[in-house]
Amino acid sequence: MAENYTDPSGNTEQFRAFAHAPESAAPAAAPSRLPLIVGGVVVVLLVAVVAWLALS
Template structure:
């Protein structure tokens, strides 16, 4: 290890600063389902148009 490495658990102030730093990535959020719903609707419409054209 380098000589200038400071272990955050070695001193209370450094440890508190280490544990209280905000999460840069933020909380993990579930992805939106809107693109999935729009995709399903588009696929159903395309299948309906193809079936209508095939039967007419």
């Protein structure tokens, strides 16, 4: 841990500043998985069509 680390619970003022800090530092929401799912379905359908054409 860094030597200059300040524990936000060290005093009341620092803790209040820490507790009321805006949540802009929160991680962004995960991207949608819909394109991945649709792409997977399209790939499976293309493989099925190619296999059907190869076997007919």
